[in-house]
Amino acid sequence: MSLECYPITVLPHLSRLFVDYTELRTAAPDAPVRRFYAASPFDDRWMQGRSGRLQPERNVLVDALTEQAKGFGCSDTTFENLEKLRNGARVVVTGQQVGLLGGPLLTLMKAATAIRKAQVASERGVPHVPIFWMATEDHDLDEVNQVSLLARHSVETLHSTFPQHRQQPVGDLVLGPQIEAVLEKAEELLAYAPITELLRSSYTPQDTLASAFAKFIAGVFAEFGLIVIDASTRAFHQMGAPVMRAAIEDADALHAAVVQRNHDLAAAGYGAQVLVHDDSTLLFVVGEDGNRVALKRAAGSNEWKAGSRVYTAEELLAILDAEPERISPNALLRPVFQDAILPTSAYIGGPAEIAYFAQLQPLYSAILGVPTPILPRLSGTLVTAPIRTVMDQHEVAFRDALTTADALSQRLAARAMPIEGKRKIAGAGNALDAELKEVEQWMSAMDSNLGHSASIAANKMRYQMNRLRRLAANWQLERETFLRKHAEAMTLNLHPNGHVQERLLAGVQFLAVSSVDLARMLVENAEQDCPGHRVFDI
Structure with a gap:
């Protein structure tokens, strides 16, 4: 399996705070970002855990989690992990909103990272188990009532309806018979892959958004004993x-x-x-x-x-x-509430969560006495075999595909032009640029205003030269129509609708098409020897 590692900054729209946090390993001792976090993201001291003012009552906690695990149909490995928790194991926690049909791919990456971090700590003699915290108390239905799947030439976003919803927590909303239409469309888009059987058994009309999500995520990671928690109930609120x-x-x-x-x-x-x-x-x-x-x-x-x-x-x-x-x-207090209930050693978060964790230290210090470290989740793009074949055919790297189909098709067409044509255009462009620079320098030396006018006129000529390049590339595109189709396929799969794949496309999409055991592959690669963004062939 091919693996590529890119700096996290290959992804667009990251906050400066998050980027600085991911560079803490090499940051100066007095770097401003250090004061806002409990630990470096790649510092293993988190495994030793913390001891705050509020310690969970393990028997009460495990009894409540066990009752939920039975309802979620969790695996025997989950119940084994619950007994480890009862007997003193600490936890690595992650969480996400209860998105329709399991939510975006990043949800799987969060769970995989929590599992792997718990494994590594246990292998080093400090028993840990992984927990997935479902954000069931949010009331913004629009944030969870959608799932995006790939169709042949586009992204299709599926929605369900919840006539009973007003402003109550979304986790309690019953799916109802209307979920059937969503499942039928999802099965069609996923080509009736085996994973649709888990979707069917999880997202029944009788289930809620929370219970369906829990059954699905627990089923995907059944082998690893992922513990799923819905902390909206009275039992957990009493603990917190x-x-x-x-x-x-x-x-x-x-x-x-x-x-x-x-x-x-x-x-x-x-x-x-x-x-x-x-x-x-x-x-x-x-x-x-x-x-x-x-x-x-x-x-x-x-x-x-x-x-x-x-x-x-x-x-x-x-x-x-x-x-x-x-x-x-609220969002700021929730991690503190979580860590009063659970014996948390570390939380696994994405860029937005890591950014707002910088605001939390005063709350942790005042209420629990000690902050919880936050570690970055696995970040990755998954490449299917057909898309890899097209990428290799055109020598397109992942970074090249983070653009629009139009821009990529222009690049492919420029590469596909006959050598003679490319040489003529390149030679004309280079000669023009060289002559224009000499003229601009000469006119600027005579008079600065004249030089400014010359620069404007020269840029217009360069624009026309670029227009010639585009005209040649467009002719090539019309002659070789497959180039545009290939560009559209690559950008649709790797940068769908201008979004990072892991944030938009559903995790179930890749469970359906992967030629490998995707859950196991994500767990095995979530230790983060690549601290940036990973590209996996699946």
Whole structure:
């Protein structure tokens, strides 16, 4: 199997904070980024774990996880891992929203990384097990109610419908009979590959978005005993209640600490991933109508507003005592809530999560006493055999395909031109450029304004020369139409609709077409001897 390793910066739209974080291994001792993270991403000290103020009750935790694992149809290996957790093993955690049909490819890469990190720690004598935290309490249905699959010449995005949804947590939404149409279309696009049987058994009309996702991800990684958690239930909220209590009782101090951290990030030249406003809090509340609403509060006030409803701190604490599942953390508090429940050694995150973890240290320090290290997930692009054949035919590297089909087809056509034509165009272009530079220099020496005008006129001539190149390439494209088809195929598969493959296309797409055991391959390559972006032939 071919493996290529690229710097992570080959990917577009990465924050400067994330890029600096991934370069911590070679960063200077006084690099500003160091102060915002608990550890370097490639420092193995995380394996020794942490001991904070709040320690999980292992028997209560494992009993709750075991009950869920039974409902999710988890493998015997998962139950073995649960007993390891009961007997003192620590955990490597990752998580993701409960996307339709298993969500994007990056979801599989997160799970694979957590599994591999837990394996490595265990091999070094520190028992660890992998846990996948499902973000079931989010209420933005649009973020999870879609899945993108490749059709022959395009990306098709499938949606289901949830008439009952208002603003309640999405994990509880029942799929209903309407999921059948989604499955039928997915089976067609996936050519009825064996993985569609797992889709069918997971995404039944009786399942919720959470239970279906859990069954699917647990099934994909059944061999490795991945533990899946839906922490929206009363049992888990009772375990994490001290975190929410602190967010209510110490609201002013925690808000001030996060605001100060955001100022520190800005002073170091970084931006905050999660915006914090003057009335922001760290909590959501589920109202009597079942809708989940962000709590707002002015500094020093005892009024906590959720839409038009107003609560006092005392009322929120009473809800926390009687119905803890109604109080939930926001994005900034969720990792702290998670690590009060689980004996976490490290969290596996993507670029956005790693960026917002820089804001969390004050919350960890105030509530748990010690921050949790965050490690980068495996990042990769998967290349099927037919696409690799086309890439090799045209000597196209992965980096070359991170463009539009038009741009790549122009490049292929320019390469395909007869040698004589390429020489004539190159010779004319080089001669023109050389002559123009001499004229520009001579005219600039006589007068700066004259030189400026000459530069403008010369650029127009260079533009026309480039136009000649494009005309020749377009003629070649018309003559050899397969070049455009090949360019479209490569960009569609490797850079679909201008997006990074792992962020857009569904993981199930690659489980369907891979000629290797994809789950095992991802796990085996998730130790990250390549610290950047990997390209795999599957």
